[in-house]
Amino acid sequence: MRAVVYTESGDSSVLELVEREPAEPGPGEVRVRIVRAGVNPTDWKFRAGGMGELAFPEIVPGQDGAGVVDAVGPEVTDLAVGDRVWTMLAQHQRPGGTAQEQVVIPADRVTVLPDAASYDLGASLGVPAVTAHRALTTSEDGPDRLAPGALSGMTVLVAGGAGAVGNAAIQLARWAGATVVSTVSSDEKGRLATAAGAHHVVNYRDGDAAAAIRDLAPDGVDLVVEVAPAQNLRLDVGVIKPRGTIAIYANNGGDEVTLSVRETFSTNARFQWVLLYTVGQEALRRAAEDITAAVADGGFGVGEEHGLPLHHHPLERTAEAHAAVEDGAIGKVLIDVGDH
Ligand SMILES: NC(=O)c1ccc[n+]([C@@H]2O[C@H](COP(=O)([O-])OP(=O)(O)OC[C@H]3O[C@@H](n4cnc5c(N)ncnc54)[C@H](OP(=O)(O)O)[C@@H]3O)[C@@H](O)[C@H]2O)c1
Incomplete structure (x- = not known):
């Protein structure tokens, strides 16, 4: 072979x-x-x-x-x-x-x-969808499984929604009933994030992204799926709801972050670090089952039409x-x- x-x-x-x-x-x-x-x-x-x-x-x-x-x-x-x-x-x-x-x-x-x-x-599916599943299922007030309705009433912010993990996070969050906001760097990527299922797209190169997200979600967002913390953590802290979760799975754009402790602890939010290789078999099994259910349900696709x-x-x-x-x-x- x-x-x-x-x-x-x-x-x-x-x-x-x-x-x-x-x-x-x-x-x-x-x-x-x-x-x-x-x-x-x-x-x-x-x-x-x-x-x-x-x-x-x-x-x-x-x-x-x-x-x-x-x-x-x-x-x-x-x-x-x-x-x-x-x-x-x-x-x-x-x-x-x-x-x-x-x-x-x-x-x-x-x-x-x-x-x-x-x-x-x-x-x-593998790496992108399992990573997205983990990021979407570790919040204090949220579900540990995804299914239709599991994220109803929650607002999810997906950074970089035209990326492979970002796309999977949008599709799974949308399938599970969340309102989905995504940041992107261009109109073309905005079209892809919308095709994936994002309700709202914010071009982070175009003005004050935190203010734009606040306009869309005045009470803040429940969950952030973050690819570029060095650039975005201040924005994330600025838009997260009390007891929300900022799930960080990559260091695109820089490996170091600086945060104000007072400003950050005032959010009562969690930082959830995500790495597939050490997530554990139980989380992998739950992800495989839920992702397969989304696929069977027509809630997850690939190609231009799915972003x-x-x-x-x-x-x-x-x-x-x-x-x-x-x-x-x-x-x-x-x-x-x-x-x-
Ligand atoms: N922790 C884990 O287990 C795990 C699992 C999977 C992947 N990863 C890592 O995650 C990263 C992404 O993987 P991928 O397969 O999704 O790659 P990808 O398809 O290349 O997507 C990366 C995305 O990051 C976005 N991005 C970069 N800077 C941004 C910023 N400041 N704000 C918002 N979005 C930003 C880019 O979009 P814009 O042009 O719109 O900025 C791009 O769409 C890689 O570093 C990968 O190694 C980690």
């Missing part, structure tokens, strides 16, 4: 297409024949060496993918050969990710894909796919790995 590997850190030129024997699933594992793989910033950050030394001598990148189960290991009871599935954290603490034709994954990181859902959609333009690259050009994500591609970058 064909696989893309790297054996040293570096720019996308370290990625190489090779032939490898498919592995056999062990206890609690399944093997998935990947049709589509999704690329996320974490894939190039790991490859570039930004997360420390390589943990394995040879790594196949890719946490996210969608395909068909083609072998089932011992002790797996809830998945069968032929199941269409989506994956999460396929490469977490493992050498083999989704940029290969057949990948062995722990069964608890594999979820059955609803019949009507495409492989493009399945491969776009997430798709960019396809063939497996042999995985380096281009990584470079596209690193360069800030708008939408979802996918790798065409195999046929269905």
Whole structure:
């Protein structure tokens, strides 16, 4: 089978297409024949060496993918050969990710894909949607599960709603009944955030974004899903409701923040830090179930009409796919790995 590997850190030129024997699933594992793989910033950050030394001598990148189960290991009871599935954290603490034709994954990181859902959609869920689910389910006065109505009466502010995680946060929050406000840097990104389901879009380059959000939500927002805290935390503190939650999942635009303690504790708000890799199996399971329910319900989609333009690259050009994500591609970058 064909696989893309790297054996040293570096720019996308370290990625190489090779032939490898498919592995056999062990206890609690399944093997998935990947049709589509999704690329996320974490894939190039790991490859570039930004997360420390390589943990394995040879790594196949890719946490996210969608395909068909083609072998089932011992002790797996809830998945069968032929199941269409989506994956999460396929490469977490493992050498083999989704940029290969057949990948062995722990069964608890594999979820059955609803019949009507495409492989493009399945491969776009993992990292972005699970991160968004976590950010939306940790607030003091809010739900720990998402379902229609779960966020009714709540206002959610999604920073950067044209990003992959931002898009997922808008779609899930809207499906769960929230009023959604999103910030963006351009009109084009505003159109995408609106297509994703945002009720209100604020161009943060255009005047006083905090005042614009206050106009839309005079009592403040219940939840913030934040990608760029170095730029936005003062704004977030300025618009959060008492006992609201500011969920921070990235350090885009800077790694350090300065806040006024008095101004911040006056909000009685929480900062919820979000990192997928240490969120724990129970949170991953809840996210997989709720995200799959949203997909089955027609509440989550991909493509321009859902605010997430798709960019396809063939497996042999995985380096281009990584470079596209690193360069800030708008939408979802996918790798065409195999046929269905
Ligand atoms: N903690 C975790 O577990 C976790 C999980 C997933 C992703 N991440 C991280 O999250 C980040 C985003 O991932 P992604 O896949 O969504 O990337 P992406 O699709 O490239 O989106 C990044 C978005 O950030 C927005 N942004 C940057 N500065 C902003 C600002 N000051 N205010 C509002 N929006 C701003 C950009 O939009 P504008 O042009 O509109 O500013 C862009 O749409 C990456 O750093 C990734 O590594 C972390």
